[in-house]
Amino acid sequence: MPYLILMFAVLAETIGTTALQASQQFTRPIPSLITVISYAAAFYMLGIVLKTFPVGIAYAIWSGLGIVFIAIIGFAVFGQRLDAAAVIGIALILAGIVIINLFSGTTTH
Secondary structure (H helix, E strand, O other): OHHHHHHHHHHHHHHHHHHHHHOOOOOOHHHHHHHHHHHHHHHHHHHHHOOOOOHHHHHHHHHHHHHHHHHHHHHHOOOOOOOHHHHHHHHHHHHHHHHHHHHOOOOOO
């Protein structure tokens, strides 16, 4: 169950960050409101996850997946391009998340 809540936290954070870009520096009310609500939900769920996971592990997974998803959304929705170094860096972030989840004894399985 903690992984499911963590995934919803990542989803909320991703929605919030996407809305933040769409808010145009908080000048558009609806995307701004979505940003605030999404971030509040994300942090609330992250707090629940911290009852099970150590903060470093939970935050690494939460922020790492958020980076990957936002990079994909930035490319698909906002037309933002990534160079080779950025793609390699994001791949390393994903590799780190996989290693934590497969080999670390600090997460629940």
